[in-house]
Amino acid sequence: LVSWLCKLIIEANHHVTNVIPESALLICFGFILGGIIWGADKVQTFTLDPVVFFFYLLPQIILDTGYSMPNKLFFSNLGGILVYAVIGTCWNAASVGLSLWGCHKGGAMGDLDIGLLQYLLFGSLIAAVDPVAVIAVFEQVHVNEVLFIMVFGESLLNDGVTVVLFNVFDAFVSLGGSKINAVEIIKGIISFFVVAFGGSLMGFVFGLLISLLTRCTKNIQIIEPGFVFVLGYLSYLTAEMLSLSAILSIVFCGMCCQKYINANMDEKSVATVRYVMKVFANGSETIIFVFLGISAIDPTIWVWNTGFILLTLFFILVYRFIGVFVLTWILNKYRLVPLEFIDQLI
Template sequence: MPNRLFFGNLGTILLYAVIGTVWNAATTGLSLYGVFLSGLMGELQIGLLDFLLFGSLIAAVDPVAVLAVFEEVHVNEVLFIIVFGESLLNDAVTVVLYNVFESFVTLGGDNVTGVDCVKGIVSFFVVSLGGTLVGVVFAFLLSLVTRFTKHVRIIEPGFVFVISYLSYLTSEMLSLSAILAITFCGICCQKYVKANISEQSATTVRYTMKMLASGAETIIFMFLGISAVDPLIWTWNTAFVLLTLVFISVYRALGIVLQTWILNRYRMVQLEPIDQVVMSYGGLRGAVAYALVVLLDENKVKEKNLFVSTTIIVVFFTVIFQVWLGRPCSPVPTGQARPTSAPQDQFPASRPNWVL
């Protein structure tokens, strides 16, 4: 990931990742609750907090799916880094929201007070910023350690894997955001570690991580496929499923338009309407949403099977149907296309022509 582009667009990415995720989670959950109160969904054992909990987990965007699609269609670099960065940080925000609402569900809707709500808001920032700080500290540690490994090149990849994973474990032990910790650990130490270690070690780390990421994603989707044909977990509610698909699509598009309108007042490089269309199609759900819904306690969330069934349908809809629909929006470069493996500085970040 190009660090220069990432930090150059960090404000934009954070707005989409934090405000956008909270917007999607809140609007989806509250809209579903409003429809439920109208009686359109029938009899369900769900309260407001359950809907907000579901809204928080269904707002998780899968960065692996987004990365795969955007690399294939060769979008311009600015749009790529904004959408990929948003999907990357979106997962961390989603997990924090999920934990907050899960704790509220555990307390019970009648027992949640204003003080608990304030604590939830404070914990959101503490967990997010704390996880980021842990990641930066371990990035500094990893950068420092790799300065003294030139005589022991064979164990350099081991240091990279162990110290990076320690940032994740440390955040978990401190009840902070482990995703943010390992993300910012990688972002902050990438440039320095790459300069310190040998080319062979860098190649080992790169391809080992690709193998592990691909394997983990395959295992998650394998479990998702098994769940899709498991009759024991299927609970069908037509209104709930269809309205979830409608709300997540409409509110993501609406949130993108509103936030982009604000950002374009301050950005030097404007985000054009077609960019906003592509960003709206970039809200692909995947492994994170499925993993979170499976972790729900059915003793606390009575309609867990309905949530699982709906999440599976949402994942299949966004990853298959939405990607297929978005293919006509792929860019047609005016000049040389940027290969996905090429260094960033060899190609200008110019805007290609778009075909709808």
């Protein structure tokens, strides 16, 4: 309720959201709420539990994003999107992690005591791109549709790739650096592709299942939206249970069933699915950003290191600049419509 009230205040002040992204404003509201909570009770902490995030909030957002994806435009630019999402994300994660580790060895991190694997784990985490603020700006300035779908599609698949990378490096950290050899690295690489493609395939299967079931519901329209939400969520849980990419699974489930749902279901059911999905996704996004602000106020769960923060920001800007321009230069050799220099800057 508090998160939605924050959202209501933001929507009532459009002149502010034209300057500051909505996600940043929600985090600021979280700072204020966190300060009030911390001032009232310095023992009580309010953090977003990973289980709540991954099993209750994230699926709503990703399902809505996949369902809203313009499929024809997405698949016509799939090659470029995959290059940015897979190669670009791996480049960002590895380059940032290795550079921070090099600076650590040079003494730039002070008394921070973490190893190479932990830096690579952090690099995989920081390689994620939040599409919410970017897409909001794109819609305001009306960028061309190719640039829009490239950024939208990359940021969507980027989330799935990032989680897979994070899990691989997390397994390496748990295993311990001394036990990692060439065999374990090869297993990690194979695991990356199996998890990613397996999750995508799982999503297609559930998307087809939704499409088939909605063909049989013409006389019982009241249950049509239920099939979409329950089976969409089940695609996420099934992929998670099988250690596949749950994010990619629910993304491709939404994309696959989108066209057939519109053709198979009653207009009222289609409208219900669309609006309920938007409500859940928007509510989940708002809660996540507000909790980010609340969590940041509690000094018991973080440590401030100026060198680490500044170097991270610097390396993110530098390596993403390099990655985008190099990958775009390669892609433009094979694209019918090359990406312009201004598109690359954006």
